[in-house]
Amino acid sequence: MDAGLETPELRIIDDNDQFVVLVKPPGLLSVPGRGEDKQDCVASRIQALYPLATGSITVHRLDFDTSGVMVYALNPSAHRALSRQFMHRKVGKSYDALLAGELSGDEGEVDLPLIVDWPNRPRQMVCYERGKPAQTLWRVTDRAPGRTRVEFRPVTGRTHQLRVHAVTPVDKGGMGAAIVGDPLYGDSSTHPRMCLHAKMLGFWHPTTGKWVVYEQDAEF
Numbered sequence: 001m002d003a004g005l006e007t008p009e010l011r012i013i014d015d016n017d018q019f020v021v022l023v024k025p026p027g028l029l030s031v032p033g034r035g036e037d038k039q040d041c042v043a044s045r046i047q048a049l050y051p052l053a054t055g056s057i058t059v060h061r062l063d064f065d066t067s068g069v070m071v072y073a074l075n076p077s078a079h080r081a082l083s084r085q086f087m088h089r090k091v092g093k094s095y096d097a098l099l100a101g102e103l104s105g106d107e108g109e110v111d112l113p114l115i116v117d118w119p120n121r122p123r124q125m126v127c128y129e130r131g132k133p134a135q136t137l138w139r140v141t142d143r144a145p146g147r148t149r150v151e152f153r154p155v156t157g158r159t160h161q162l163r164v165h166a167v168t169p170v171d172k173g174g175m176g177a178a179i180v181g182d183p184l185y186g187d188s189s190t191h192p193r194m195c196l197h198a199k200m201l202g203f204w205h206p207t208t209g210k211w212v213v214y215e216q217d218a219e220f
Helices: 041-050 076-087 160-168
Strands: 010-016 019-024 067-073 094-100 107-113 114-116 125-127 134-143 147-154 196-204 211-215
Touching: 010 041, 019 160, 041 067, 067 076, 076 196, 094 160, 125 160, 134 160, 147 160, 160 196
Parallel strands: 067 196
Antiparallel strands: 010 019, 019 067, 094 147, 094 196, 107 134, 114 125, 134 147, 196 211
């Protein structure tokens, strides 16, 4: 299938016989959810576009409200190779985000363990006793009154990691500013969408062994 093919709300930016790279729009699941109304997702659309794909195709996920670059495997061998890279943190990732606040510093690291907040699922929370390690590197890329644009480089890949690390108060080890438009941890009325975008994804090609990088700028 030719790179650049467009389907409603889903844009393919590269593909071959091993994997497909695409830009996920906000408001679309990465994988099917529970219930008939949650079956439309990136994975099901890719399977429809690539009917010859075999085995599991999903190697990572983005939140429903997050947009950005993703890769899906098209055969079991590629799935194993790509999954191992994500598992062992051998991939490169960066996110573009707009925060509802003015940060005092220019860069830093958040190191706060996370666990699901069971009474308030799917929310996550900081928990030093039972939480899984979660680290995020960040740097400011632009400033405006009441807003700060940052680049996130997550070291780990916990659920809602960037969102919780952003909103956690500074005196508790976080950044003290929710992501603009975040419906779970911020105020969804401030923007039509959550301003978090997976801008860059780099990984080792499953068959050639070459490092490949894909980038797509955010649209907010």
